[in-house]
Amino acid sequence: MAFSFYHGAVQALCLLICAPLIAGIVNKTKAFLQKRQGASIFQEYFDLWKWWRKPVFVTKYTSWVFLAAPIVYLVTSIMAAMMLPGLLQGNIRFGDAFVFVYVLALGRFFMTLGSLDSATAFGGMGGSREIYISVLVEPAVMLAVLLNASRYGSTMLSQMVIDYNAFYFTVPAVLGSVAFFLVMLAENSRLPVDNPDTHLELTMIHECMTLEYSGRLLSYIHLGSMLKMLSFFVLFGALYLPLPLPMVVKVLMTALLVGLVEILNNKMRLFKVRVYLAAAVIMLAVAIIAQ
Amino acid sequence: MESFMGALGLYGLGTLALIWPKRLELAAHYVSMGLAVIASLMVLGLASQELLGLAGGGMLQFGRYSLVIDGWAAAFLVIIGLSGTAVSLYGMGYGRGYLGARIRQLTGLWNLFLGSMVLVVLAGDAFTFILAWEVMALVSFLLVNHESEKKQVVSAAYQYMVMTHLGTAAILMAFYLLGSGAESFAFADLAHSELPPVLKHIAFGCAFAGFALKSGLMPLHVWLPNAHPAAPSHVSALMSGVMLKVAVYGFGRFVFEFIGADVFAYGLIVMVVGLVSAFLGVLYASMEKDMKRILAYSSVENMGIIFAAFGCGMILVALDRPYLSVVAFTAVLVHSFAHSLMKCLLFMSAGAVMHATGTRNVELLGGLLKKMPWTAAFTLVGSMSLASLPFTGGLVGEWLTLQGMMTLAYESGTPELRLLVIFAFILLGLTGALALGCFVRLYGVTFLGRRRSNLVLKAHEMPFTMLAGMGLEALAILAMGIMPAPVVNLMRHVLVTSPLAIPAGDVIGLWWNGGQSESVFNPLLILLAALVLVALLLMTISSDKIIVHQDVTWNCGTEPTRRQQYTATGFSKPLRRAFDFILKPRRERVFLQRDHAYFGRKLHYNLLIPDQFTDRLYRPVEHIMVKLADTLRIVQQGSVRLYIGYTMIAMVIVLIWGGL
Structure with missing residues (x-):
């Protein structure tokens, strides 16, 4: 047990260091496809360093929950990254799929509380929408777990890794990977569900919740969400993408694909997200029955 | 004894x-x-x-x-x-x-x-x-x-x-x-009762209806969201936390000992009723404004989860795989235990809030964390547990329930059962996420932010005995969430040794084992790592240079008012709209002053979310009953001669019947 725990910690550290780079690659892809110069792929590191050095402004309305929320969010992202399968040798034995989902939910719980604690309309709006999206995403997430767990007979993430030989472009594998891709975009506040680039529009969700955070705490939130996105990329590559490629290639491919999808889509109206996620649910249900 | x-x-x-x-x-x-x-x-x-x-x-x-x-x-x-x-x-x-x-x-x-x-x-x-x-x-x-x-x-x-x-x-x-x-x-x-199948089905139906009514499963739940809030808070805690579990006990006694679960349809009915109650219960809970009604509907939800796990176990028994049903039946006991802890805790804190402010309406609260820090801390633990988050007892029961369903999907791979499990996972997924939203809303609006009315001003911390009661439950929830193994093993022991005697074998290795490998849930390890990280990160923001206290939130140069923060009703608006085909919310506009045709009119908006079961099921039944009673009045004309006539007719019938 202790040995696999050590593997998990090393893995989380590696992912933590790489996470801003992957986010930079997604941004660079978008810039390239829009014929812009774009920021360097290392820009996210500079941003994090900038926020890290700045002080945190806290209003008198808030309580300790406001300060604790970003820390809990970052820590839950790291815990989730520790549970991922497949990067290092060694079977990570505490990575259960349901625990993975609920550990991320713990981070969301605290971020939403933090948004309500600042006593502004923006915070509450972001929190309210975050909960709305998460309610719609959750059935699809559960079915995505069920798809692989009912195939391999375990909910351990390390047991659920896709077997290329058996599922090379079969119907369940393709449907599962497309559906998980849709879920991944919604879970990580990407277009077409949420727009990660805007900071002023009423359309935003995740950015809206974090509006009152500044300085070092903001850097924790950004690092946490970048790590969460990379964790989902790894999960997508390991569990759902039916291609026999090394993990690094898969993650880079996913990053390019996310960039491409983001420039091809507009943000969806908030109440259209229902239909978008219902599509994911139906695809997963068909995949589960078909296998 | x-x-x-x-x-x-x-x-x-x-x-x-x-x-x-x-x-x-x-x-x-x-x-x-x-x-x-x-x-x-x-x-x-x-x-x-x-x-x-x-x-x-x-x-x-x-x-x-x-x-x-x-x-x-x-x-x-x-x-x-x-x-x-x-x-x-x-x-x-x-x-x-x-x-x-x-x-x-x-x-x-x-x-x-x-x-x-x-x-x-x-x-x-x-x-x-x-x-x-x-x-x-x-x-x-x-x-x-x-x-x-x-x-x-x-x-x-x-x-x-x-x-x-x-x-x-x-x-x-x-x-x-x-x-x-x-x-x-x-x-x-x-x-050892020997009944013909028809009578056995009727007996099962009666027992299920009786115990489902007591545990507030839909559609027999209508009394629960009214009765639990009406009682004094410690009584509500006992009714929601403990009395509902007594109904689970009775149902288990019937199923395990008297009737048996060998009919597939029994398990199916119990599971579907449980799942629907879980989803609808939490959906209504996320719409309520009254603290105790939120908690009462959330009890409907959790009883739904318990009965869904029960039904899942019964299906596995009916499919002749009793050794696999252990996970689901363990989930029943563990979730009953966890729910009793967390629901008692939250009803106690609702009582504390009522004691301090005199209201249960969350729209009038806010910022209570600063006035009652201990109550707020205990409530946070309870809310996390009801949202089934890690390190609390709530997740343990939820996890086992999901694993029980997974067993059903994996071990009996017919498409029909897969479809049932897909349905179950969709509803459990919705339930889990809605529960999180519901308790974020309850906690955030009540304890965080700024006060929404002056009732909060007089709030104060509770006396020691009340804090001790809440603290005991909070401690138990955390202990169970961090080290679930002792509780789960005890509960599993019940199923293996008691008269139920489910052949457990080595089905649960460390936690759950299906197919080739076991699945492990060890929160202690994750918690230790998490705590170290949290401590490290806390150190980075502990100095005064990093945290700069500001007077008010930036609001484009104006002072933000207390009414600018989100209300509980506003918070649940997107959900209300997404699920409006179930909730059917009604908005009433009341014009208070009609002196001006176009302006200066005072408007009142009332949002009504009627319980659909009351409107569509109970009202018509009530209507029919009253109608029937009305028709029966024809025979009661109040004349003594008529009544003597009835008696005579009855006598004649009895005499003829006796002579046959």
Whole structure:
């Protein structure tokens, strides 16, 4: 047990260091496809360093929950990254799929509380929408777990890794990977569900919740969400993408694909997200029955 | 077994508070609440001994009545004992609010209520069971009706009384049917009851309806969101946290011992009813504004999860894979235990908030964390647990339920069952996420941000006894969430050793094992790593240079008002819109002043979210009943000659029938 725990910690550290780079690659892809110069792929590191050095402004309305929320969010992202399968040798034995989902939910719980604690309309709006999206995403997430767990007979993430030989472009594998891709975009506040680039529009969700955070705490939130996105990329590559490629290639491919999808889509109206996620649910249900 | 009589005796002594002289009513309250604490502790200790296998069962016979204890009963006695202790401790302080308002009755009946629940679980035959069940129902009715000056309370209490007696009637019917096929009404004999299939189906239907009504499953839940908020808060805690579990106990007794789960349809019905209750319960909970109604609907949700797991286990038994049903049945016990802890805790904190501010409406609260830091901390633990987050007891039960469903999907790979599991996962996924939203909303609006009315100004921290009661439950939730193995192993032990005797084998290795490998849930390890990281990160923001305190939130140069923060109604608006095809919300606009045609009119918006079951199911039934009664009036013309005529006709019929 202790040995696999050590593997998990090393893995989380590696992912933590790489996470801003992957986010930079997604941004660079978008810039390239829009014929812009774009920021360097290392820009996210500079941003994090900038926020890290700045002080945190806290209003008198808030309580300790406001300060604790970003820390809990970052820590839950790291815990989730520790549970991922497949990067290092060694079977990570505490990575259960349901625990993975609920550990991320713990981070969301605290971020939403933090948004309500600042006593502004923006915070509450972001929190309210975050909960709305998460309610719609959750059935699809559960079915995505069920798809692989009912195939391999375990909910351990390390047991659920896709077997290329058996599922090379079969119907369940393709449907599962497309559906998980849709879920991944919604879970990580990407277009077409949420727009990660805007900071002023009423359309935003995740950015809206974090509006009152500044300085070092903001850097924790950004690092946490970048790590969460990379964790989902790894999960997508390991569990759902039916291609026999090394993990690094898969993650880079996913990053390019996310960039491409983001420039091809507009943000969806908030109440259209229902239909978008219902599509994911139906695809997963068909995949589960078909296998 | 004999020692339980001691605990029952103490409850009996506590009930004597009813007849203490009025000028000693405060003393009566303390003495009898103290007795309740001691008796509950005794029940807890004795039941744990029984669970650990140190006591070895036993039976007591008093003429026709008998008391028996086995593993299944002991598991539920642990729930009653633990929550009974904590809530009685809290009740010591909270009950003082009823000084001069029939406090002796409240405290005396409290003891009787606890005692009757212990007696239901210990009952060894149908007579004792029904007797204790009926005492439990009547005493809880009296406790709900305690603040009978309020019209709302009285109507809620009578609704509860009518509904609960319908349930008792159904259970009585089930016992009668079973007894007709057995030698006596002792549980041991009922277990060998031989019934033709049709009667067996009817008996199962009656038992399920009766116990589902008591545990508030939809569509029989309508009394629950009215009755639980109407009672004094510590009574609500006991009703939601403990009495609902007594219904689970009774249903388990019927399924495991008397009727059996060998018919596939039984499990299917229980599972589907449970899943639908879970989803709809939490959906209504996320729309309510009254703290205690939110909690009451959330009880419907959690009972739904418990019965869904129960149904899943029953299906596995019916499919001839009883050794696999252990996970699901363990989930039933573990989630019952966890839900009892967290629901008692949250009802206690709702009581504390009410005690401090005088309102249960979350729209009038806000910023309470600064006024009552300890209550807020305990409530946070309870809210996290009800949102089934890691490191709390809530996740343990939820995790086992999901694993039980997974077993069903994996081990019996027909497409129909897969479809059932897909349905279950969709609903459980929605339920889990909605529960998170519901308790973020409850906690955030009540304890965080700024006050929404001046009622918050007079809020203060609770006295020690109340904090102790809440703290005990919060501690138990955390302990169970961080080290679930002891609780889960005890509960699994129940299923393997008691008369249920489910052949467990090595199905659960460390936690769950299906196919080739086991799945491990070890929160302790994750927690340790997480705590180290949290401490490190906290250090980085601990200096004054990093945290700069600012006066007010930036609001484009103006001072933000308190009304600019989100309300609970606003928070749940997107969900209300997404699920409007189920909720059917109605908006009423009321014009208060009509002097101007176009401006200066005062408008009031009322948002109504009626319980669809009340409107669509109960109202029509009520309508038909009244109609029927109206038609029957034709025979009652009030003339004596007519009545004599009826009697004569009846006599003639009887004579003819007798002669045949």
